[in-house]
Amino acid sequence: MTQLDPKMRVGLRIKELRAGLGLSQEAFAYSIEMSRTYFAEVETGKRNVSIENIERIAGGLGVSLREFFDSDLFDG
Numbered sequence: 001m002t003q004l005d006p007k008m009r010v011g012l013r014i015k016e017l018r019a020g021l022g023l024s025q026e027a028f029a030y031s032i033e034m035s036r037t038y039f040a041e042v043e044t045g046k047r048n049v050s051i052e053n054i055e056r057i058a059g060g061l062g063v064s065l066r067e068f069f070d071s072d073l074f075d076g
Contacts, residue, residue, distance in 0.1 A: 004073070007045040007047070008045035009045075011043045014043050017068070018061060021061065021062075025043060031060055034056070054068065
């Protein structure tokens with residue numbers, strides 16, 4: 001795998017978990033009380049996201065931070 005920017009890896013992980021729940025970006029952002037445009041930029045790797053917001057997103061996805069980062073995307 002080519003080395004992806006950290007923002008892209010976080011975004012891909014969010015998208016993977018969100019899609020697994022069958023939620024649109026808009027529905028998910030609404031459910032965690034986050035701006036849809038901000039969330040979309042995080043998920044597409046265009047915006048740097050704070051650890052507080054990663055924790056908020058992970059909670060909305062029903063996973064712990066450990067589970068969030070337990071992905072091949074974060075190996076190496």
